Amino acid sequence: MKPNLSNIKNIVFDLGKVLLNLDFNASIGAFTELGLNAEVVNNKQAYSDPIFYALETGQTTPEKFRNRIRQVLKKPSLTDLQIDQAWCAMLLDIPSERVQLLQQLGKQYNVYLFSNTNEIHISYLHKNFFDTYHIEFPSLFVKDFYSHEIHDRKPELSSFQKVIKLAGIIPSETLFVDDLKENIAGAEKAGLKTLWLEEGMEVSELF
Template identity: 45%
Template sequence: MKNIIFDLGAVIIDLDLPEMSRRFESLGVKDFQSHFNLNKQGRLFTDLEEGLISPEAFCEGLRELFKIEASDEAIIQAWNGILTDFRPERMALLERLSKDFKLYLFSNTNKIHADCFEASCQKTCHRSLQSYFTASFYSHDIHDRKPRLSSFEAVCQLAGIKAEETVFIDDNADNVAGAREAGLQAYHLLSPETILELDYEQWKK
């Protein structure tokens, strides 16, 4: 294998849904996770991830959905509560792996979160998140999202890589299935396992 494509959330960084829910609860939103969680999400969230609506429209949509009067700034702060800090040992692993593979990032994300985690990486690691990868692909930029076959085909085409020479690592079973359908070798990362425990030697062949 020549290439490894990593997911971001719950793979490179951990996610904290309870913290996000607590922040939204402080804004008057009850049971936020019934509208958004790692297994399902409403149309408003999907549209944001595909870059079909702006962050401002997303905030307005949340105000209408939950009947709250919070400011954009307060909503964004709550929305970013899901993101945790980058762990130096995982970033050091990426740096080591880049000597043997071309590394790529493919995340179902949105501009609000991307702005936040990119700033967090710069603060924690003193370098940009992009610098760890040959290229990075975010759903809101390519207007497509996992697990669609078209999203994996688009990433391979944009990266100029062959699916059969590529490993994809993700924590979501549907995304792993989508990658396999696209011809990639895929690994389903299941908690409590992390990328630090994986046997990368098997993919050097």
């Protein structure tokens, strides 16, 4: 169902699974190849390690994150590049039709991005996007907001309030698009209009 865009001046997009295709298992597979044992993978101990949350909220550095990965894998000889490649294996592509959607919407609305992510992923994404499309990824938005930069993450109400304030937008004039129901609920608490991109829905076909 197409969203109601009457009285909407701003659209805030999530990144992963909305604009960017993801495969979380690809990173698990890559870390397994580096020595992550099946017990850790099955119990999701690596992903529940506090270092992942700290990286996503900018409370630790990529260097400390990599050192923690070496500890978890018990492989102090792993290089930064090996760790980054495994960690970024989950990041797939941003299809051209979604890029075109953002460009078209940008002519009529103020388009923003708000993503729970981290410095390593965003550096990788920005480079790959430029190599593919020869334009800077942030140029698609009035402003792109990342959890590691604002030190807060969805679905916390405070994270939405920060983005609203930093963007200078009025919530009732703003549509927020995300694939996770808990993030939609957080956005609604902040007064934003919402569009929940459920499994199987394609964002480029909804506008």
